[in-house]
Amino acid sequence: MEKEMQEWQPKIVAFLCNWCTYGAADLAGVNRLQYPPNFKVIRVPCSGRISPKLILAAFRNGADGVWISGCHPGDCHYIEGNMYARRRFTLFRSLFKHIGIDERRLHFSWISAAEGIKFAEVANDIVKTVKEVGPAKQLIKEKAQVA
Amino acid sequence: MVNYTDKIRETAKRLLNDGTVDTFIGYRKGSLPFVNNPAIIHNAEEADELVWDSNCALNLCNYLTNRTDKIGVLATGCNSRNIAMHLKENKIKREQLVIVGVPCTGMVDHRAVKGMVDGEILEVTEAGEEITVKGDDFEKTFKTADVLQTNCQTCAHRNPVIFDELVADEVPELDGVNQYADVEAVEAQSDEEKWQNFENIFESCIRCYACRNACPLCYCPTCFVDESKPQWVGKSTDPTDTMTFHFLRAFHMAGRCTDCGACERACPVDIPLRYLTKKLNKDAKDIYDYESGTNVEDKALLDTYKPTDLNDFIR
Numbered sequence: 001m002e003k004e005m006q007e008w009q010p011k012i013v014a015f016l017c018n019w020c021t022y023g024a025a026d027l028a029g030v031n032r033l034q035y036p037p038n039f040k041v042i043r044v045p046c047s048g049r050i051s052p053k054l055i056l057a058a059f060r061n062g063a064d065g066v067w068i069s070g071c072h073p074g075d076c077h078y079i080e081g082n083m084y085a086r087r088r089f090t091l092f093r094s095l096f097k098h099i100g101i102d103e104r105r106l107h108f109s110w111i112s113a114a115e116g117i118k119f120a121e122v123a124n125d126i127v128k129t130v131k132e133v134g135p136a137k138q139l140i141k142e143k144a145q146v147a
Numbered sequence: 148m149v150n151y152t153d154k155i156r157e158t159a160k161r162l163l164n165d166g167t168v169d170t171f172i173g174y175r176k177g178s179l180p181f182v183n184n185p186a187i188i189h190n191a192e193e194a195d196e197l198v199w200d201s202n203c204a205l206n207l208c209n210y211l212t213n214r215t216d217k218i219g220v221l222a223t224g225c226n227s228r229n230i231a232m233h234l235k236e237n238k239i240k241r242e243q244l245v246i247v248g249v250p251c252t253g254m255v256d257h258r259a260v261k262g263m264v265d266g267e268i269l270e271v272t273e274a275g276e277e278i279t280v281k282g283d284d285f286e287k288t289f290k291t292a293d294v295l296q297t298n299c300q301t302c303a304h305r306n307p308v309i310f311d312e313l314v315a316d317e318v319p320e321l322d323g324v325n326q327y328a329d330v331e332a333v334e335a336q337s338d339e340e341k342w343q344n345f346e347n348i349f350e351s352c353i354r355c356y357a358c359r360n361a362c363p364l365c366y367c368p369t370c371f372v373d374e375s376k377p378q379w380v381g382k383s384t385d386p387t388d389t390m391t392f393h394f395l396r397a398f399h400m401a402g403r404c405t406d407c408g409a410c411e412r413a414c415p416v417d418i419p420l421r422y423l424t425k426k427l428n429k430d431a432k433d434i435y436d437y438e439s440g441t442n443v444e445d446k447a448l449l450d451t452y453k454p455t456d457l458n459d460f461i462r
Contacts, residue, residue: 052398084450086457091427091431092398100340100341141381
């Protein structure tokens with residue numbers, strides 16, 4: 001049993017902003033920084049593009065964690081997209097906690113395209129945290145069994 | 148509040164007769180006890196149908212979107228805040244509206260009253276601060292203040308925040324009530340308990356969308372539940388789909404909900420739908436010091452930002 005738990009790898013959906021964190025992931029790769037392969041990266045034009053529907057869709061389809069990362073406040077390619085996003089995420093995270101889902105499944109970060117090291121650090125930490133929480137069991141939509 | 152009726156009829160007649168408005172929106176007596184229907188009237192003769200009592204809980208702002216005529220509308224505290232939200236969201240222009248403010252002392256929770264009598268209630272009469280319910284073999288009188296809807300019990304804005312005229316003097320605001328005591332109780336619970344609550348509360352949902360249709364804020368041309376490419380949420384009463392629907396429906400009210408209680412009143416299976424929206428209202432108040440619809444000039448909560456907004460949960 002213990003061995004099984006050790007082998008379990010979380011699936012984490014990462015919504016990364018095209019203009020910063022996606023570049024940081026690239027930079028981390030080019031610099032050969034080690035980070036775990038648990039992420040399914042979805043490139044978005046801006047963290048402001050991320051609707052709560054997208055986050056819920058990830059969990060409904062079996063994600064164990066969701067990571068959203070965009071540009072530092074003030075550095076948004078579209079001037080203020082991440083500022084609006086920040087308010088949305090604040091309320092979303094709070095409501096998410098209110099229905100009883102572990103907040104450690106939901107991660108947010110601001111990582112610029114120059115911060116390859118920060119990207120690798122945060123990625124490592126997120127995988128570690130989600131592993132602690134264990135497999136997601138809430139809000140998962142079972143697919144119909146078709147013979 | 149029953150004594151407002153004459154003043155309301157008189158106001159509606161005057162506005163319709165002198166051509167200030169083309170349409171007047173109020174309430175008329177429904178065919179069932181505890182139910183008042185919306186009345187959308189176009190000429191002064193119809194104004195005698197209008198009534199006001201403690202069953203006018205349906206939110207009239209539902210009928211204000213996408214209109215081109217000039218409208219007179221009744222507005223209690225919460226309804227007037229919804230009008231303010233419509234103005235902010237450009238669903239109607241201020242010039243189109245004559246807002247007839249109604250200072251409100253709260254609406255009766257028909258479920259609470261039904262729970263306190265044996266048998267079917269066939270008639271409800273209201274006089275002063277009391278309502279009397281009658282059935283085949285019983286008659287019982289309640290003080291309206293004792294059987295208010297839960298949102299009215301802790302209402303912080305009983306008087307309209309925006310109006311052109313008032314039908315009566317303003318009523319005193321409640322003081323010393325903690326609006327969010329129930330939310331605080333849930334916040335203190337563990338994750339497991341919260342999830343149990345959430346599952347239990349929405350388990351009985353039959354996905355009739357009465358809450359969505361009763362809500363003045365739900366005016367999207369295509370609701371996310373009706374979208375098919377991609378399909379965000381299934382249409383059956385699968386528990387996950389139901390929970391997703393309610394979570395997203397509530398989230399769409401973030402910084403907009405005025406806690407009018409229309410959703411709860413409309414629900415046929417008695418789901419306490421304000422469980423989620425109230426949490427969002429509390430967060431808006433605690434984190435951003437924002438109460439939706441209380442200020443006509445400012446922007447909606449999620450339509451603006453401050454560089455100094457809360458950031459401590461983001462790495």
